[in-house]
Amino acid sequence: MRIGIVGAGAIGMLFGGYLSKHGHDITFLVRNKNIEQLYIQQENLSEPEPIKCQIVSSIATMNQMELIIVAVKYHHLSSLKKDLDSLPREIPLMFIQNGLLHIQFIDTLKQSNIILGSVLHGATKSNPATVQHLGVGVTSIGIYKGKWTSLEQFLHSNIENFPIQYSQNIYQILFKKALLNSLINPLTTIAHVQNGELIKNESYKEILRSIYEEILEAFVECKELLSWEEVVSLCQNTEKNYSSMLKDYQSGRIMEVETIVGAILREAENRNKALPILNTFYLLLKEMNKAGE
Ligand SMILES: NC(=O)C1=CN([C@@H]2O[C@H](COP(=O)(O)OP(=O)(O)OC[C@H]3O[C@@H](n4cnc5c(N)ncnc54)[C@H](OP(=O)(O)O)[C@@H]3O)[C@@H](O)[C@H]2O)C=CC1
Numbered sequence: 001m002r003i004g005i006v007g008a009g010a011i012g013m014l015f016g017g018y019l020s021k022h023g024h025d026i027t028f029l030v031r032n033k034n035i036e037q038l039y040i041q042q043e044n045l046s047e048p049e050p051i052k053c054q055i056v057s058s059i060a061t062m063n064q065m066e067l068i069i070v071a072v073k074y075h076h077l078s079s080l081k082k083d084l085d086s087l088p089r090e091i092p093l094m095f096i097q098n099g100l101l102h103i104q105f106i107d108t109l110k111q112s113n114i115i116l117g118s119v120l121h122g123a124t125k126s127n128p129a130t131v132q133h134l135g136v137g138v139t140s141i142g143i144y145k146g147k148w149t150s151l152e153q154f155l156h157s158n159i160e161n162f163p164i165q166y167s168q169n170i171y172q173i174l175f176k177k178a179l180l181n182s183l184i185n186p187l188t189t190i191a192h193v194q195n196g197e198l199i200k201n202e203s204y205k206e207i208l209r210s211i212y213e214e215i216l217e218a219f220v221e222c223k224e225l226l227s228w229e230e231v232v233s234l235c236q237n238t239e240k241n242y243s244s245m246l247k248d249y250q251s252g253r254i255m256e257v258e259t260i261v262g263a264i265l266r267e268a269e270n271r272n273k274a275l276p277i278l279n280t281f282y283l284l285l286k287e288m289n290k291a292g293e
């Protein structure tokens with residue numbers, strides 16, 4: 001398939017790196033015109049490998065694509081609106097952002113066919129042209145709007161260390177991921193610790209558990225969806241990881257606070273439920289975000 005990827009960030013390069021290995025024809029749309037070659041460093045390999053792809057800086061090149069993956073952060077999306085609206089309406093667009101607010105942005109687009117993705121990989125850029133794959137996870141995709149005739153073909157891109165699965169209820173998967181991110185990211189960012197510390201240190205573990213309990217009180221139906229054991233095991237599996245929020249803060253970038261924590265607080269508010277502990281973290285992070293980018 002001819003696949004366009006908007007944004008050569010960590011996740012864009014991860015997708016481009018693995019999908020190109022499967023034989024897909026990959027084109028990156030970047031805003032940094034100095035990038036000539038991109039690299040991927042897989043989990044257990046010491047040497048980064050070049051990604052087979054084209055790199056362009058004009059949206060018009062994307063008119064020929066069979067799928068476009070939008071791999072920028074939530075707060076970058078509004079600046080892309082004009083470009084995305086200029087594309088032929090039938091080209092399927094896939095959005096892979098964490099959080100929930102990007103769905104409101106998607107609803108403003110003219111595009112007919114929209115796919116949502118939820119990504120459980122851990123990836124980070126070790127330099128502007130290289131992505132490091134730090135943790136293998138599943139990518140869940142689901143159709144949000146319209147149709148996608150190449151769905152089966154894309155699902156068969158099952159590549160080692162890059163599993164893709166189809167979900168009938170992609171919103172539920174995104175919501176669960178937003179809950180997990182609301183539990184882990186704010187606390188690791190304020191405490192400046194790796195994810196594993198949240199379950200090794202008794203004080204952090206108590207705070208984590210208190211946030212978990214207040215969240216489940218607001219979203220009772222999530223008791224089945226998200227167990228405490230699952231929260232603990234995500235902290236364990238990603239114990240050496242610094243959460244994306246903490247990494248953004250440390251690099252002076254805007255953190256995805258509104259689309260993750262803000263969106264969960266708003267959902268709770270709609271049910272007349274307050275989440276006082278999470279709200280305290282939200283207010284602290286909002287202040288810290290004023291220093292970003
Ligand atoms: N990293 C991870 O492990 C995970 C990330 N995600 C989600 O994936 C999304 C992307 O995250 P991540 O890849 O880490 O973020 P990055 O900051 O690494 O990448 C974002 C990229 O988007 C580019 N960009 C922004 N605006 C434009 C534009 N107008 N045109 C072209 N490129 C643009 C940026 O370019 P520039 O370099 O010029 O600034 C940057 O390279 C986020 O929503 C995140 O929540 C989900 C799961 C895991």
Ligand SMILES: CC(C)(CO)C(=O)C(=O)O
Pocket residue numbers: 098122180181184185195234238241242243244245
């Ligand atoms: C799963 C987790 C918490 C891993 O660090 C993550 O998604 C993030 O950092 O944003």
